[in-house]
Amino acid sequence: MIHFQYARTIAIGEAFRFGGVDDPRSSGATSVAYACLLAVPWALGLRRLHLLFAAYAYGAIGWGFLAEGMHRIGEKLWGPLQGIGAGILTFTFAGIAWHACSAMETIPAMAIVAWTL
Numbered sequence: 371m372i373h374f375q376y377a378r379t380i381a382i383g384e385a386f387r388f389g390g391v392d393d394p395r396s397s398g399a400t401s402v403a404y405a406c407l408l409a410v411p412w413a414l415g416l417r418r419l420h421l422l423f424a425a426y427a428y429g430a431i432g433w434g435f436l437a438e439g440m441h442r443i444g445e446k447l448w449g450p451l452q453g454i455g456a457g458i459l460t461f462t463f464a465g466i467a468w469h470a471c472s473a474m475e476t477i478p479a480m481a482i483v484a485w486t487l
Contacts, residue, residue: 403475
């Protein structure tokens with residue numbers, strides 16, 4: 371995945387070079403923040419499959435925070451029961467579940483947005 375390559379280059383001090391040090395710097399149309407977030411477990415020694423597990427953990431944590439954020443939004447807009455429903459629907463919707471398990475930045479980014487509203 372492109373995020374993992376950029377996480378590696380950030381961790382070794384050659385940020386956003388997809389290949390080697392001779393390659394030009396580029397964001398590669400990816401999330402700069404997520405690549406930086408993945409650079410932390412890479413710098414701590416997680417490689418290949420272990421780095422993928424870290425990305426899955428970010429997705430799972432983000433999924434929980436997204437469901438809680440949607441619960442809070444629903445509660446503010448419609449009431450306590452509807453807030454609970456919004457959280458449950460967020461946690462059980464297949465599209466959100468797929469994104470949470472995709473090892474991409476979608477769900478952590480959605481969780482940040484939900485918590486800022």
